[in-house]
Amino acid sequence: MPMDRLSAAKLQSGETNKKPLEGRAPDIDVRGQQIQDPDVSPEGGVFTRRNVVLGGAALAAAGAAEATGLNPFTNFLGKPLGELDYHTKANEFKRILEQRYGIRLSMGPQQGQDRVLGDPMLLEKYRTVMEVIADELSKYPPEMLQKIGKDRVFEIRVIDNLYLKAPEDAVLPGVTKITGGNAQWHAKDGATRISLKANETERQLRRNIHHELNHIFSFEWQDQNARDRRWVRLNSETSRNPYVEVPEDVEPDTPTDDRRFLSLNASSKAEEDQAVCAEWMMTPLLHAEFLTRWRDEQDQDVKNALAAKYIETKNNYLNWSGGKIDDAFWQVIIKRGEEELTNRKKPQVSS
DSSP: OOOOOOOHHHHHHHHOSOOOOOSOOOETTTTTTTTOOOOOGGGGGGOOOOOOOOTOOHHHOOOOSSSOOOTTTTHOSSSSOOHHHHHHHHHHHHHIIISOOOOEEEEETTTTTTTTTOOOOOHHHHHHHHHHHHHTTTOHHHHHHHHHHSOOOEEEEEEEEEEEEEOTSSSTTTTTEEEEEEEESEEEEEEEEEETTTSSSSHHHHHHHHHHHHHHHHHSOOOOHHHHHHHHHHSSSSSSSOOOOOOOTTOOTTTOOOSSSSSGGSSOOOHHHHHHHHHHHHHHHHHHHHHHHHHOOOOHHHHHHHHHHHHHHHHHHHHHHHTTOOOOHHHHHHHHHHHHHHHHHHHOOOO
């Protein structure tokens, strides 16, 4: 059962009813150069949701034309760090996320389960992953993330060589699938969990965060059958299902001849169509590409489908965020995307 919402004043102060958890920060193995978190079982086997207060929701709060310093932890991390300082700061960063913000950041596959698998993360990737996660989470207003899970912990787990293993009762039991991310709304241990592939490019990792968050938002706030029917209608005025089967190992940016969809993966099912649209719209450069496709499309039916999905995504995030992810938020994203697009087009000057 969802617990009662804490008062706004209490959330803003960062006050929590829970005692700080000890020993949850990862032990960094300098010799092995890998990070693997200890999995500490919660008391009584039940995860409890603590306050989530992400103080850096710069975009969501902004109506400001210039949004800079999206990462609320940039000053804390600092640059540069020596090796020993690096380890200290990394552990402290995790403690801040856990104790003050209520977000458990875990590295390496979870012990005791055989569904979401992979390898411990290399130390050299740790800092990049922390900064990317802080950057991208800071685009969301605190209360939007607070609502995820309510009475259960929200965990982000980062794993090298992430792959999924089909359960024994699946059509093809034991079959594995490499993936960039996975969303579990209610995992077996009671947590809401996003698993991310650490050894992605930084650009793709940023996208995957928004993609998997959209799946969680959808599970939390949408009726899945109603969502599916609505997205069918967004693609066509007829009731014919527009989605097709695609290969399991399709790459995120594999194009499709059906221009109603931003990628081949988006054409596979409604939940992927919705998540891909959200991923593109939360990523400035891809947002600019989305708008360009919509603007330049000559087929009116395709143009209508792109417009409908763009507007639907905006409306969803406006509602889910309690009005915080509004037109001012999207204008910041759009402006940044235009700037990035302009910079990409500038000729490179050789030295």
